[in-house]
Amino acid sequence: MKAALEAHGWDGAWYRRAYYDDGTPLGTATADECQIDSIAQSWAVISGAAPAERARQAMQSLETHLVRAADGLVLLLTPPFNTADPSPGYIQGYVPGIRENGGQYTHAALWAILAYMQQGNGDRAGELFRLINPIYHADSPAAVARYKVEPYVIAADVYSHPQHLGRGGWTWYTGSSAWMYRVGVEAMLGLRRHGDRLSVDPCIPSAWPGYKLSLTHGRARYAIEVRNPDHVSRGVQTITLDGRPLPASGTDSSGANRIALVDDGQTHQVIVTLGAA
Numbered sequence: 001m002k003a004a005l006e007a008h009g010w011d012g013a014w015y016r017r018a019y020y021d022d023g024t025p026l027g028t029a030t031a032d033e034c035q036i037d038s039i040a041q042s043w044a045v046i047s048g049a050a051p052a053e054r055a056r057q058a059m060q061s062l063e064t065h066l067v068r069a070a071d072g073l074v075l076l077l078t079p080p081f082n083t084a085d086p087s088p089g090y091i092q093g094y095v096p097g098i099r100e101n102g103g104q105y106t107h108a109a110l111w112a113i114l115a116y117m118q119q120g121n122g123d124r125a126g127e128l129f130r131l132i133n134p135i136y137h138a139d140s141p142a143a144v145a146r147y148k149v150e151p152y153v154i155a156a157d158v159y160s161h162p163q164h165l166g167r168g169g170w171t172w173y174t175g176s177s178a179w180m181y182r183v184g185v186e187a188m189l190g191l192r193r194h195g196d197r198l199s200v201d202p203c204i205p206s207a208w209p210g211y212k213l214s215l216t217h218g219r220a221r222y223a224i225e226v227r228n229p230d231h232v233s234r235g236v237q238t239i240t241l242d243g244r245p246l247p248a249s250g251t252d253s254s255g256a257n258r259i260a261l262v263d264d265g266q267t268h269q270v271i272v273t274l275g276a277a
Contacts, residue, residue, distance in 0.1 A: 097161030122233030126205035218263030
């Protein structure tokens, strides 16, 4: 399957999205509409299927064509569908730049951020996480007037159409909010549960000096502090649990970076130190 994807899915500078029944490619530079789609680029990285160089190129193409920093948008695709033949289906029923037809579809924007984290690019991931954070779409009267929807929940989409630029749509969207939670907690802060064990493997902006978080496990509490003295984005060097060193690297089977969770009613101190390899 990987061989077929590389042979027929690569468009020269990014991955195509799909093929129509008649063999016409979707998401190709030779098309007038939907030349590039973000999902194929992000999942090339997230899946681990793409070769490293093509994964890097795919994300660079996503950055070039789909990130509109000045407008606070990470687009799903560009240019929008309008008169495409064959038709891609219901998506073409939306006005160009509205909802997923060339607007920001927040699911896909979060997958792009996750892909950057998996590449170890915590700086860019952090910038884009802030870019799509709804609170920053409503941090001034002018921004509130443009965004028009609640800034304390996730919107499924944000429009790119010039008449509605930056306007949010379909708020309280649980699919996108769940992904934003996972990307923020699991990928950025690096907190993951593995049965009765916990791992902390962050990918953060290098400017962060560190952070603290608290995890409740039954009656026990785990006070976790991540320190970043070398100002790196990724790379766990040491872990201590109640002052006792734990293995910080190795295979999963070795128990590396695994903190045993015990429901003992106690407060446990976990210190994770990041550093350059």
